[in-house]
Amino acid sequence: MASSIPASVPVDALALAAPAVRGGAGARRTRRLVLAGGVFVLALGVIALAAPWLAPQDPLRQTLRARLVGPTLQASDGKAHVLGTDHLGRDVLSRVIWGSRVSLLIGFSAVLVGGLLGASLGILAGYRGGFTDSVVMTIADAQLAFPFILLAIGIIAVLGPSFPTLIAVIGLSGWVGYARVLRAQVLVLRSREFVDAIQALGGSVARVIVRHILPNVLSSLVVVATLELARAIVLEATLSFLGLGIQPPTPSWGVMVQEGREYLDSAWWISTFPGLVLMLTSLAVSRTGDWLRDLLDPTLRGE
Amino acid sequence: MRSVLGFLAPKLLRALVAVWLVTTVVFVVMRLSGDPVPLLLPPDAPTSEILRVRHDLGLDRPLPMQYATFVGNALRGDFGRSIHFREPAWSVVVGYLPATLELGLTAFGLALVVAVPIGMLSAIHRNSPVDHAAMGVALVGQSAPTFFLGILFILTLSLKLGWFPTSGRGGWEHLVLPALTLGAFSMASIARLTRSAVLDVLRQDYVRTARAKGLPELAVVAKHTLKNAALPVVTITGLQFGTLLGGAVVTETVFAWPGIGRLAIQSIYNRDYPIVQCTVFLSAILFIVLNFAIDLFYGVLDPRVRPR
Numbered sequence: 082m083a084s085s086i087p088a089s090v091p092v093d094a095l096a097l098a099a100p101a102v103r104g105g106a107g108a109r110r111t112r113r114l115v116l117a118g119g120v121f122v123l124a125l126g127v128i129a130l131a132a133p134w135l136a137p138q139d140p141l142r143q144t145l146r147a148r149l150v151g152p153t154l155q156a157s158d159g160k161a162h163v164l165g166t167d168h169l170g171r172d173v174l175s176r177v178i179w180g181s182r183v184s185l186l187i188g189f190s191a192v193l194v195g196g197l198l199g200a201s202l203g204i205l206a207g208y209r210g211g212f213t214d215s216v217v218m219t220i221a222d223a224q225l226a227f228p229f230i231l232l233a234i235g236i237i238a239v240l241g242p243s244f245p246t247l248i249a250v251i252g253l254s255g256w257v258g259y260a261r262v263l264r265a266q267v268l269v270l271r272s273r274e275f276v277d278a279i280q281a282l283g284g285s286v287a288r289v290i291v292r293h294i295l296p297n298v299l300s301s302l303v304v305v306a307t308l309e310l311a312r313a314i315v316l317e318a319t320l321s322f323l324g325l326g327i328q329p330p331t332p333s334w335g336v337m338v339q340e341g342r343e344y345l346d347s348a349w350w351i352s353t354f355p356g357l358v359l360m361l362t363s364l365a366v367s368r369t370g371d372w373l374r375d376l377l378d379p380t381l382r383g384e
Numbered sequence: 385m386r387s388v389l390g391f392l393a394p395k396l397l398r399a400l401v402a403v404w405l406v407t408t409v410v411f412v413v414m415r416l417s418g419d420p421v422p423l424l425l426p427p428d429a430p431t432s433e434i435l436r437v438r439h440d441l442g443l444d445r446p447l448p449m450q451y452a453t454f455v456g457n458a459l460r461g462d463f464g465r466s467i468h469f470r471e472p473a474w475s476v477v478v479g480y481l482p483a484t485l486e487l488g489l490t491a492f493g494l495a496l497v498v499a500v501p502i503g504m505l506s507a508i509h510r511n512s513p514v515d516h517a518a519m520g521v522a523l524v525g526q527s528a529p530t531f532f533l534g535i536l537f538i539l540t541l542s543l544k545l546g547w548f549p550t551s552g553r554g555g556w557e558h559l560v561l562p563a564l565t566l567g568a569f570s571m572a573s574i575a576r577l578t579r580s581a582v583l584d585v586l587r588q589d590y591v592r593t594a595r596a597k598g599l600p601e602l603a604v605v606a607k608h609t610l611k612n613a614a615l616p617v618v619t620i621t622g623l624q625f626g627t628l629l630g631g632a633v634v635t636e637t638v639f640a641w642p643g644i645g646r647l648a649i650q651s652i653y654n655r656d657y658p659i660v661q662c663t664v665f666l667s668a669i670l671f672i673v674l675n676f677a678i679d680l681f682y683g684v685l686d687p688r689v690r691p692r
Contacts, residue, residue, distance in 0.1 A: 318531075352532075
């Protein structure tokens with residue numbers, strides 16, 4: 082987001098906005114919060130992996146007798162539908178559980194794609210500087226200068242919605258975040274004496290980057306990746322909601338919210354539960370990213 | 385005057401490169417997306433008719449030529465005729481623009497009017513229950529997916545309570561829910577940033593001086609804090625406006641709001657290239673002009689960034 086901040090902004094204006102969280106009770110509390118966030122993501126991962134065993138029912142099986150049943154422990158088909166059923170009689174809880182697979186699979190893959198691309202370009206721009214730097218950063222600005230969702234929609238309309246397309250598009254939409262942060266750090270690191278020393282000793286550029294620069298920027302990378310994970314999950318759901326992401330009948334939280342839209346008045350639970358789970362996931366993951374940043378690298382604040 | 389130009393020229397250049405990149409990508413993507421002609425004609429149209437329409441639309445020429453024509457015409461505001469509406473794309477898009485501007489400006493105004501006082505209040509009463517509650521809501525608002533927020537508003541405020549209509553454009557009551565949905569993210573971000581900006585200024589020496597000479601707290605905040613805290617807020621606010629443009633696509637779809645965001649989505653489904661290109665171009669220009677204005681406004685607010 083920081084891209085279009087005029088270059089002339091006094092840097093301290095934003096940096097000073099960071100409260101000092103270092104040391105003492107504050108840091109201990111932050112560490113605990115990060116842990117809690119980590120546990121949440123882990124739990125979600127376990128739920129996604131164990132979906133076939135955890136989900137009480139087949140997420141795709143339609144039961145016409147039990148259509149639009151509200152949350153109940155004893156429906157007319159003799160089954161418990163804790164979160165109700167949708168317009169085709171499918172169990173909402175089971176679909177929400179299976180939906181976590183889609184969200185996490187696309188979320189993590191997109192983070193991997195965006196992270197690899199963004200980190201490489203960021204390190205390249207920071208290390209090479211000059212023209213390379215200008216080109217990379219101009220493209221980054223151009224991408225940020227534009228509501229990416231329009232572009233994503235266009236690309237998906239062309240290639241057709243599929244898992245690989247979604248992962249590529251969502252991944253591509255996020256590379257700028259990594260590139261900007263890593264470029265700034267590499268710019269500083271490159272001019273440090275230890276880099277000169279390694280090069281004087283005959284160390285190759287690749288060695289400097291892999292052995293000495295990467296370990297130094299790893300914590301920032303983790304912070305950006307966590308924040309990007311939240312964004313990727315929301316973007317997948319948004320595209321699916323617009324009909325451009327995961328296609329029915331595959332359970333995805335965005336698809337479920339879309340499917341329940343027509344029944345909001347009579348069967349509010351179809352849209353509400355997957356939406357709430359999505360909101361909670363987004364909140365938990367992005368907060369974890371914030372806390373991680375406070376813990377690992379408070380200077381990243383104000384981005 | 386020359387120094388002002390020297391200050392703005394690099395920004396202008398970058399902005400132009402950005403517009404060019406965005407429009408080129410859109411051109412390539414749209415041309416790869418398949419032939420729109422079968423969508424225009426009845427399924428039993430003869431081949432000769434298909435070829436004639438392709439020729440009329442210029443789709444039978446080589447891509448580089450189509451691209452050159454596209455760029456040349458775009459510079460003159462000519463994006464060709466809409467395939468779906470059978471009117472010049474520019475006038476179609478401009479016809480949908482007021483609805484988007486109305487929604488965007490209302491959302492933006494709402495965000496500012498609500499967020500800035502809340503952020504200030506939070507900063508002044510730091511760590512009070514008010515502060516915690518406001519920042520808690522802001523955090524949720526920042527991470528809530530726009531489309532679901534819209535659905536929640538429709539469900540609670542429209543269907544259950546019956547306060548507002550569920551969709552469409554009309555009187556002010558039609559505007560409330562879409563504006564709230566679209567503005568939620570900006571509202572949350574601006575509130576959080578205002579809080580930290582005001583806190584930052586309250587730590588400065590001149591604020592201590594103002595307090596030391598016995599000024600009441602309100603005067604300290606009103607006279608010495610506001611203008612200085614405005615700087616980062618203005619920056620982020622400008623960025624938020626760009627986010628608003630993107631959010632308009634989703635919000636307009638959820639609320640069936642007849643703006644350019646919804647038009648863009650429908651045009652993608654219709655393979656209506658001219659309209660898509662025109663909306664994309666227009667949004668990019670709008671965003672860039674806004675950022676430009678913010679750069680200028682910055683100079684007004686902070687003499688330190690003025691070119692010497």
